[in-house]
Amino acid sequence: MSSLARDAAAFKSSLQRQDFTTWHSNPQNATPDSTQASSPPPEPSQKKKKQKSNIVYSQPADTGTGTNVNTQLVYAVDHLKQQGNPMRLQDLAIITNTPLDTNATLLERFRAHDRVIHDPKTDLYSYRHDFTFRTKQQLLTEIQRHTRKGGGLSVRSLKDSWKEAPAAIEELEKDGDVLVTRTAKDGQMRMVFWNELKPEEGNGGMPVEQEFQEVWHKLKVPPDADLLRSLANEGLQATAAETPVPKAPVGRKKGRKQAPRQRQAKLTNAHLRGDIDLSSSGPFGK
Template sequence: MSLNSQLKGFKSGVVNQGNFAQARRHIASPAPAPQPSPASTPGASGSGGNSSSNAAAIAKRKKPVKNNVVYSQPADTGMGQYIMTQVLHLVEHLKEVEKPLTRADLEKFLAKPLDSTMIEILRSHDKLVYNPAADTYAFKPLHNIRSAQQLLTHLQASTTAQGLSVKELKDGWSGALATIDELEAEKAILVTRTKKDGQARMVWINDKSLNVQIDDGNNLFFFYHGEVR
C-alpha cells in the first residue's frame, strides 16, 4: 500500500471516530421511571382522604331509618289492657251515680257480661266497696259524706282545728258545693274561699257556743269566732 493510501485511510478513521463520539454525545438519557402520585399511593394522605370520603358516603347510605313511633300510649293492646280499661269505666260510672250497683247493673252499662277476671279485680279494687250480702259494688270516696247531716256530724266529731278540704268532699259527692253554700248561709259552718273566684276551699263547724255578746251599757259587742262585730 502506498503512502498516500495509508494517509487517506488514517484521515477516514479519524473522521469516523469523531462522528461516533458526537453520536454518543447526542444519545438521549433514558427517561426516569414514572413515580406513583400521592393520590394513588397506598397509605398516602390523598388515598386516605378519598377512602374516608367513600366510607362516610357508604355509612350515610346505610344509616338506619329513624323510628318515629310515638310511645305516648302503651304498646300492649292485648286482653289485659282491654280489661283494665273496662274496669276504669265501671269505677268512673259508680263514682257518678253515687250509689251501689249490682252485677247486672254493671253488665247493662258495659253491654257485655263480666268475666271472672273482671269480677276479681272489682272486688279487690281500692276505690270500690263490695257488699257480698247484696252482691253490689259502690264507689269509695275519701270521706263517706253525701249529705248535709253527714257533713255536720263529721265536722262536729273532728278533734282538730284543721278543717275539711272541699276538694276531698267533692270526691264522690257531686252535691258538695251546693250543700256547703246552704250550710254557710245558715251559719252552720265556716268556709274559706279563694280570692280569685270565690271557690270554697276549707270548711269548719260553726260552734255557736264560742260566740259571746258583751254589753258595756252603751254598745253591744258581738264576738264571732274572734271577730268583733
C-alpha cells in the same frame, strides 16, 4: 163516460172508505222511525264520586272503653262512683261496655279494688266513698270532728261523697256554723272549718265592725331601723327572730377567697458573670 172520469170516481170512493182516526190520535204509530230518530239520545250516567273515609286501618277500633283490662277497670269503677247507688254486675257491664260478667281477670281485679264494695246478700256493687253522711247535720258533725283534730276538710272530697254537700256548706256558712276558704280567682270553695265562736250576742262571737276593719288594714308596719329605734326608746329589745341579718359587702363574690399576692424575688446565678437577673421582670423573662 170516459176512462178518466171513471178513475176519478174510483179514487174518491176509496178515500171515503179510508179510516184516519188512528193516524190522528197516535201519529207516532204512523211513522215510528221518524219519531225515534228525532228523540235525543239518553245522557250517560254520571259516575258517583267516592267518599273519603276517615278510617285508619292501622289503629284499633274505638270501642269507648278500650281493650286493656286496666282501662276497662278504670271505666267501671269511675261509673260506679258517679252512679252513687248500688248496681248489678250485668247492668254495669252493659252501661260501661266492658266484659265484667264474662272476663274472669277483669272481674277478679274489679272485686279486689279497694273502692268497690260487694254485698253478697243482694249481689250488688257500690262505691266506697271517704264519707257516708247524707244530711246537713251529719256533715256538720264530720266537719267538727276534723276541725278538733287540727285541720279542715276539702270541699271537693265532700262533694265526691255527697253531691248536695256544697249547697249544705253554703247554708252552714250563712248560719255562722262553719268558716270557708275560697280561691282568689273565681271564689270557689276550697276548705271548710268548724266555727267554734258563732256570731251570737252575749257569747263573745260578734263580728268586728267594718269601720274597725278598715282602720286595721290601713296600719303600716314601720321599717326595721325605725322599729328597733322605737323599741330601744321604750327600753325593749328585739327578739332573735326580728334581728335584721347583716348584709354582705357589695362588690365581693360570696364563697370565693382571693389568693394572697406573691412578692417577686430577684433570681440570680452565681456561676454567670455580671449578676444576670433571671426573674420574670428581667431581660430574659417573659
